Amino acid sequence: MNQPKQSQQSALCVDDDRELRELLHELIGQMGHTSETAVDGVNALEKMEKKHFDIVITDINMPRLDGIGLIKRIAADFSDTDVIAITGYQTEYNYTDIIALGASDFISKPINIDEFEAKIKRIVRERNMRFELRRLSTCDALTGLYNRRHLDDNLQNEAIRASRQHYDLYLLLIDIDNFKVYNDKYGHQQGDRLLQELARIILRSIRENVDSGYRYGGDEFAATILHANPQQALMVAERLRTEYNAKNLVP
Missing domain, CATH: 3.40.50.2300 (Response regulator)
Incomplete structure (x- = not known):
């Protein structure tokens, strides 16, 4: 959330x-x-x-x-x-x-x-x-997503709650291919914009006040998907990947 x-x-x-x-x-x-x-x-x-x-x-x-x-x-x-x-x-x-x-x-x-x-x-x-x-x-200052500290603190609690209330919990791990090459070629400012756009895509792909998005560090992101089945979690991951690729995020 x-x-x-x-x-x-x-x-x-x-x-x-x-x-x-x-x-x-x-x-x-x-x-x-x-x-x-x-x-x-x-x-x-x-x-x-x-x-x-x-x-x-x-x-x-x-x-x-x-x-x-x-x-x-x-x-x-x-x-x-x-x-x-x-x-x-x-x-x-x-x-x-x-x-x-x-x-x-x-x-x-x-x-x-x-x-x-x-x-x-x-x-x-x-x-x-x-x-x-x-x-x-x-909160991660650049993207507005939760940060690694919150993921580390929150994931175990979410897992305990999911077990107690008998629902599935999925963790998506996301990173940007060749981000270092992109950063070196176009500069850190443009690299920051790319990270911010991916964060917005993550938020659009998950359910507000149910799922959560995180910036784990660098170009690594994560999302927790609650109250879903494997097919629904896979659909979220595919929707995220498809929208990112469709953006063609090269300046």
């Missing part, structure tokens, strides 16, 4: 109280974000296995899997997701306990709307700052 913008967040509102779930869902929408709801921790994890959520707002006292168990699972398996815990007046957990478990913030019932919105805005600001820092450290 190549550098998605982080202004709009996706939230999951988890509570066995239907009225509170719907209130949280409505408030999130009014703030310009998207949200879904879940009735308890088990239902929430089922949804999180299928879709990424930036923020989870969860009650503590729920049937099946309560908020404490959910926070622990999110901290272990979905560490990029921020959690706001909601508690009633009668609870054995305080702010320090909840934060120590892995939550990002804490709010008490009855919900104060201004306080809730302020906490969401703070988390969004912090997520955007983290995203920008991550982008700068994982």
Whole structure:
């Protein structure tokens, strides 16, 4: 997934109280974000296995899997997701306990709307700052693709997720034939343009927010193809090769 913008967040509102779930869902929408709801921790994890959520707002006292168990699972398996815990007046957990478990913030019932919105805005600001820092450290400055560091860090996690969720993962390795000869003949500036054009072709050939493109180094590139079969992965590789050859990228 190549550098998605982080202004709009996706939230999951988890509570066995239907009225509170719907209130949280409505408030999130009014703030310009998207949200879904879940009735308890088990239902929430089922949804999180299928879709990424930036923020989870969860009650503590729920049937099946309560908020404490959910926070622990999110901290272990979905560490990029921020959690706001909601508690009633009668609870054995305080702010320090909840934060120590892995939550990002804490709010008490009855919900104060201004306080809730302020906490969401703070988390969004912090997520955007983290995203920008991550982008700068994982993005190749010349092409805008992810860099080798991100591929090395991300590939194992993608493989684990693919195994857990039972889908196929393919890795395409791409390089430019005789790039050094091209670079020596036409100069580094023209060579950079060639690398940038190949990066654009890679992005056009893969699915936005599903697959990812990388510049591995020099004229070496890679792409990860998720939720595909061998024929589909081969089609991506062939589409990429065909478009590159059709460009006739000689000045």
